[in-house]
Amino acid sequence: MTTTKSNKKDGSDRSNFFGEVYEVAKLIPKGRVTSYGAIAQYLGTRMSARMVGWAMNAVPRNQKVPAHRVVNSQGLLTGKHHFGSPTAMQQMLEKEGVKVVNDKVADFKNKFWNPSQELL
């Protein structure tokens, strides 16, 4: 075995960037939400938050990434249109306990999950 050190998690290493994004997104606790910028900042604030959202769209079906738990810094469900249905994202969030009003997360500030702080 040895396995040396390659700690590969089933193909999550598409590029450090995408892989990290998927990992963090998968770590988001149920009932909590985070923002694209927060993930970007956690990775090193080197890339724009746009890359994070982009990574979500590039998520293969193999990866179960709760992209619905990721919203923009306003708590707005900007990516809801990418779930196949414009209401799918909201439905999933509400199902997990996250109230969504007007395509926006209620108490977003309170439900915000910061990877750099919680994950630390």
Add this chain to the structure above:
DNA sequence: CCCCTGACGACGC
């Protein structure tokens, strides 16, 4: 190889 778009964010007015 050049141009444009894209699930964002911060700043300026």
Add this chain to the structure above:
DNA sequence: AGCGTCGCCAGGG
């Protein structure tokens, strides 16, 4: 507080 613009990085045509 709402709207507009620029910046960032990468992929697609």
